[in-house]
Amino acid sequence: MKVSALTGKDNYFEDFVVGDVMKHARGKTVEPLEQVWITNVTMNTAEGHFNEHLMKSSNWGQRLGFGGVTxxxxxxxxxxxxxxxxxxxxxxxxxxxxxxxxxxxxxYCYSEVLEKKDADQPDAGIVRFKHYGVNQHDKHVFEGERTVLIKRRSHWGDK
Structure with a gap:
């Protein structure tokens, strides 16, 4: 089986168009285990992530998620x-x-295609995205840009 049979058919370099915005299909609930575990493993001493008693009396009223997880x-x-x-x-x-x-x-996450350009290799191109994260109330909680070297269909896709 060709590797290209295992990946999407419409997300090669050639498929991305500057200005397009995608709403990604899946959402993910932030579990306390994910938040507290990484806070403890990284030895983060900010009690807002793991001290429920303290946070009940704070302005937020509950524990805060660790930004790295977001x-x-x-x-x-x-x-x-x-x-x-x-x-x-x-x-x-x-x-x-x-x-x-x-x-x-x-x-939930949305992505915008900001830029496309050729790479220094013929089998791939470079795409820069802006990602936006929102919570279940559609409140904006994250944004960031990401640059990725992406396969060209002409070299990697089914012929």
């Missing part, structure tokens, strides 16, 4: 449409956490 989830939700045919992640820039994420929130 970033990872939003990029992950976008990956099927934007990086399934990627050869390499080239960079992330202008990462902004725009609002609080709490345990139990559900995140």
């Amino acid at each position: 970033i990872s989830m939003c990029i992950g939700l976008a990956a099927e449409d934007t990086a399934e045919n990627a050869l390499m992640e080239l960079g992330m820039d202008k990462i902004r956490l725009k609002g609080p994420v709490h345990h139990g929130d559900t995140l």
Whole structure:
């Protein structure tokens, strides 16, 4: 079986159009386990992530999500449409956490194609995306730009 049979048919370099905006199909609920585990593993001492008692009396009224998880989830939700045919992640820039994420929130992601350009190799091109994350109330909680080296259908797709 060809590798191209395992990936999407409409997310090669040639398929992306500058200005297009995609709403990604899946959402993901932020589980307390994901938040607390990574906070503990990274030795993050900000109690807002893991001290329920303290946060009940705060302005937020509940624990806050760790920003690294928000970033990872939003990029992950976008990956099927934007990086399934990627050869390499080239960079992330202008990462902004725009609002609080709490345990139990559900995140959704949109992506905009900002730029396309040729790469230094004939089998791929470079695409720059802007990703937006929103919660279940459609409140903007994340944005960031990501640059990806993506396969060209002409070299990797079915012929």
